[in-house]
Amino acid sequence: SKKGFIFDLDGVIVDTAKYHFLAWRKLAKSLDIDFSETQNEQLKGVSRVKSLEKILSWGNKSISEDKFMELMAKKNDDYLSFIDKMDTQEILPDIPKVLNFIKDKKQGIALGSASKNARTILKKVKLKKSFETIVDGNDVSKAKPDPEVFLIAAKQLNIAPEHCIVFEDSVAGVKAANTANMISIGIGEISILGEADYVFKDFTQISEEFLTELITN
Numbered sequence: 001s002k003k004g005f006i007f008d009l010d011g012v013i014v015d016t017a018k019y020h021f022l023a024w025r026k027l028a029k030s031l032d033i034d035f036s037e038t039q040n041e042q043l044k045g046v047s048r049v050k051s052l053e054k055i056l057s058w059g060n061k062s063i064s065e066d067k068f069m070e071l072m073a074k075k076n077d078d079y080l081s082f083i084d085k086m087d088t089q090e091i092l093p094d095i096p097k098v099l100n101f102i103k104d105k106k107q108g109i110a111l112g113s114a115s116k117n118a119r120t121i122l123k124k125v126k127l128k129k130s131f132e133t134i135v136d137g138n139d140v141s142k143a144k145p146d147p148e149v150f151l152i153a154a155k156q157l158n159i160a161p162e163h164c165i166v167f168e169d170s171v172a173g174v175k176a177a178n179t180a181n182m183i184s185i186g187i188g189e190i191s192i193l194g195e196a197d198y199v200f201k202d203f204t205q206i207s208e209e210f211l212t213e214l215i216t217n
């Protein structure tokens with residue numbers, strides 16, 4: 001039967017994690033909070049609200065609701081100034097090849113991202129039309145590791161969750177895919193993404209044979 005391939009955005013299609021890091025670090029600095037790349041790892045796949053909550057707790061800071069909203073807007077403005085400069089060169093290796101392969105095989109293709117900027121980013125790198133459906137941070141009420149984003153994507157593709165395959169670079173996203181009863185494929189380090197059904201360093205390591213197996217099994 002037809003399979004649904006669901007792609008995370010940040011860290012899978014494009015490396016926007018580096019821009020999130022720069023924007024959060026600037027914000028943390030303005031609050032006198034130290035912020036390391038290791039901590040940034042814990043923000044991957046995590047919503048904007050949850051990310052700021054974590055940073056504040058690492059720095060033992062509490063702020064008013066107004067200030068919280070102001071900081072979120074500030075971070076997003078900084079982040080968007082990086083996004084604005086993006087082009088097709090920022091698409092990660094072999095992504096177009098894999099998308100075309102899956103499309104040729106007449107399988108479902110969806111985006112499942114926590115980001116509220118997903119559509120803007122896809123337009124920037126000219127990949128919006130590659131996805132049958134896009135589910136992002138504007139469409140969900142529960143953030144990853146909750147499976148909501150992937151379950152909505154499966155529903156919109158009209159494919160049962162058991163027949164869906166998720167590509168994810170974050171611990172929270174792999175958890176979400178597993179909870180949704182989908183096949184989880186981690187993109188990154190096995191030491192970080194060990195809970196995934198399969199882990200590959202990047203898409204250059206994913207063969208057409210492997211994709212064909214996912215489609216036929």
Ligand code: B16
Pocket residue numbers: 008009010011020043044045046047048051076112113114115116117118137170
């Ligand atoms: P925004 P993904 C996630 O995207 C990022 O990994 C995470 O770092 C970010 O905080 C979150 O989107 C929200 O993004 O501030 O743009 O709404 O990996 O799920 O595609």
Ligand code: MG
Pocket residue numbers: 008009010011012044045168169170173
């Ligand atoms: Mg991601």
